[in-house]
Amino acid sequence: MEALITLNITDLNGVKHKVETPVDMGLNLMEAIRLHEIPIKALCGGMALCASCHVILDSHHQLPEMSESEEAMLDDAFLLDIPNSRLSCQLKLTPDLDGLEVRLGESTGN
Amino acid sequence: MIETDILIIGAGPCGLFTVFEAGLLKLHCHLIDSLPQPGGQLSEIYPKKPIYDIPGFPIVMAGDLVKNLMQQAEPFKPGFTLGERAEKIEKMDDGRWKLTTNKGTEHAAPIIAIAAGLGCFEPRKPEILHLLNFEDKGVDYIIKDPEKYRNMNVVISGGGDSALDWAIFLADVAKSVTLVHRRMHFRGHLDSVHKVNDLAAIGKIKLVLNAEVTELNGADKLESLEITDFKDEHKSIQEVDYFIPLFGLSPKLGPLKHWNLNLHKESIAVDPKDYSTNMPGIYAIGDINDYPGKLRLILCGFHEATLMVQSAYKHINPDKNLVLKYTTVSGVTAF
Numbered sequence: 001m002e003a004l005i006t007l008n009i010t011d012l013n014g015v016k017h018k019v020e021t022p023v024d025m026g027l028n029l030m031e032a033i034r035l036h037e038i039p040i041k042a043l044c045g046g047m048a049l050c051a052s053c054h055v056i057l058d059s060h061h062q063l064p065e066m067s068e069s070e071e072a073m074l075d076d077a078f079l080l081d082i083p084n085s086r087l088s089c090q091l092k093l094t095p096d097l098d099g100l101e102v103r104l105g106e107s108t109g110n
Numbered sequence: 111m112i113e114t115d116i117l118i119i120g121a122g123p124c125g126l127f128t129v130f131e132a133g134l135l136k137l138h139c140h141l142i143d144s145l146p147q148p149g150g151q152l153s154e155i156y157p158k159k160p161i162y163d164i165p166g167f168p169i170v171m172a173g174d175l176v177k178n179l180m181q182q183a184e185p186f187k188p189g190f191t192l193g194e195r196a197e198k199i200e201k202m203d204d205g206r207w208k209l210t211t212n213k214g215t216e217h218a219a220p221i222i223a224i225a226a227g228l229g230c231f232e233p234r235k236p237e238i239l240h241l242l243n244f245e246d247k248g249v250d251y252i253i254k255d256p257e258k259y260r261n262m263n264v265v266i267s268g269g270g271d272s273a274l275d276w277a278i279f280l281a282d283v284a285k286s287v288t289l290v291h292r293r294m295h296f297r298g299h300l301d302s303v304h305k306v307n308d309l310a311a312i313g314k315i316k317l318v319l320n321a322e323v324t325e326l327n328g329a330d331k332l333e334s335l336e337i338t339d340f341k342d343e344h345k346s347i348q349e350v351d352y353f354i355p356l357f358g359l360s361p362k363l364g365p366l367k368h369w370n371l372n373l374h375k376e377s378i379a380v381d382p383k384d385y386s387t388n389m390p391g392i393y394a395i396g397d398i399n400d401y402p403g404k405l406r407l408i409l410c411g412f413h414e415a416t417l418m419v420q421s422a423y424k425h426i427n428p429d430k431n432l433v434l435k436y437t438t439v440s441g442v443t444a445f
Contacts, residue, residue, distance in 0.1 A: 017389060021271055031182065038339075041375075041376065043228055043229075043361055043376060044228055044361065045397075045406055047155070047156070049151075049155050049361075050228070050361055051360070051362060068297065072296065072358075073272075073358075075292075075293075075297070076234060076270065076357045076358040077271065077357075077358075077360070078234075078237070078357075081292075110346065110376075
């Protein structure tokens with residue numbers, strides 16, 4: 001098992017960040033984004049109750065299915081219709097996400 | 111005017127525990143919260159979820175923790191202003207702070223403790239043409255008094271539990287209930303979904319699925335709305351007295367953004383020595399504050415509340431010495 005995976009994060013200014021992140025610390029994607037000091041609002045801190053960690057998947061990785069609460073939150077926040085939308089706080093980092101490409105959604109800013 | 115020693119903004123776990131710690135120092139507290147019940151997120155968002163990191167409780171349900179904190183605070187008779195949002199503060203001539211809520215309720219205290227967590231929970235607003243023009247003129251985001259809708263034509267929008275529950279409830283109250291949902295299926299409790307479908311079958315609820323309210327119209331108040339069908343873009347106009355969009359609540363820092371407090375992103379910057387802000391007599395504790403090494407944990411909020419009231423005591427009584435007393439030795443003397 002690789003201890004590090006590479007993530008490609010595009011921030012709200014369109015800047016691409018290529019960052020290496022450990023997978024053995026139980027981090028979710030939102031926490032990894034924060035760890036690398038890429039601005040993300042993520043107000044509620046990972047409880048799927050604010051949608052301010054919304055990301056759009058740009059690569060072809062197979063992500064785990066959404067939980068009901070993630071889907072409900074994206075739907076309530078009018079983001080579910082944007083294709084490939086996810087809440088980054090609900091995506092646990094695993095080795096098979098190596099090379100993941102995501103864009104931060106508008107709601108992650110102020 | 112409500113007068114107290116410490117005015118606490120936010121009745122979540124941190125605010126409630128402040129009442130206890132302040133009570134041990136014989137300071138009175140009054141809590142203000144925008145939600146209609148105490149407990150903050152724990153009551154509103156996850157009452158049935160377990161918490162594992164409260165010292166001494168291997169597991170406790172969030173709702174039970176709130177119940178216990180209320181019981182712990184009870185001897186010190188806290189006051190509550192619930193369902194109102196702390197809107198504005200001003201310094202009074204006697205040096206105390208005056209705080210006014212969005213409903214106009216006035217409070218005065220030498221100390222304000224901001225324990226507002228993520229901020230106040232405000233209804234999420236869909237993007238609908240003219241929506242903002244009709245707020246309180248036919249558009250309600252929260253149902254406070256269902257009687258208001260008796261014999262009225264009501265349109266509800268949303269697909270979650272609150273939309274379903276209110277559609278069911280109002281089916282017996284309103285003249286007509288229309289439930290508009292952007293998808294073909296609801297994601298609420300199965301029970302509620304069945305009930306809504308049953309009521310639709312006997313004509314007590316009109317279901318409009320895979321469609322969205324797109325425009326509101328009226329002269330002085332809401333009179334009609336436009337519903338667009340997603341499948342064929344067909345637009346229909348429907349007469350209506352009330353439109354109730356129910357898309358959940360979203361936390362916002364809210365009015366305290368404009369109180370001249372030093373902010374760091376969405377948090378209030380504090381001195382980690384006593385959690386004081388840049389404004390004398392105003393403290394910030396719990397999830398809403400920020401300082402080097404900050405952890406957003408309930409247990410850290412309890413610690414912050416405890417240190418904060420010591421500093422607040424000295425602020426109120428600069429000439430008095432404070433001796434730490436252990437509850438095991440001196441017990442709890444109720445007010």
